[in-house]
Amino acid sequence: MRCLALALILCSLAAFANAYCYMGPKRVGAQEPCQDDTDKDWHEVGSSWTNSKCMECSCTAIAMDCCDRMGRPSGFPEDCEVLRDWKECTFEVVKKNDHSVQCPHAAVGK
Incomplete structure (x- = not known):
């Protein structure tokens, strides 16, 4: 019974952690700008922004990361x-x- 409860808790945490953030394609060592999936704007490596769907994003040399800012x-x-x-x-x-x-x-x- 304890294993079932633990499994349910872990599954719900995984869904919560991944449900409102995403990482774009890997860009290892890339210095090209990132293109916002929503607004189609370009952003330099090292920059952060909030797009029109309230996703807070950042562009790194590794990937573009975005997380829901509104919930x-x-x-x-x-x-x-x-x-x-x-x-x-x-x-x-x-x-x-x-x-x-x-x-x-x-x-x-x-």
């Missing part, structure tokens, strides 16, 4: 919706029929 809401009631502010990289979970009422939720990432 993803989950576990909220069906009568609620997510309002995202892509400029500020924030979100609110509110009632569909009354945006002044906040809804309970969990969030993954960020």
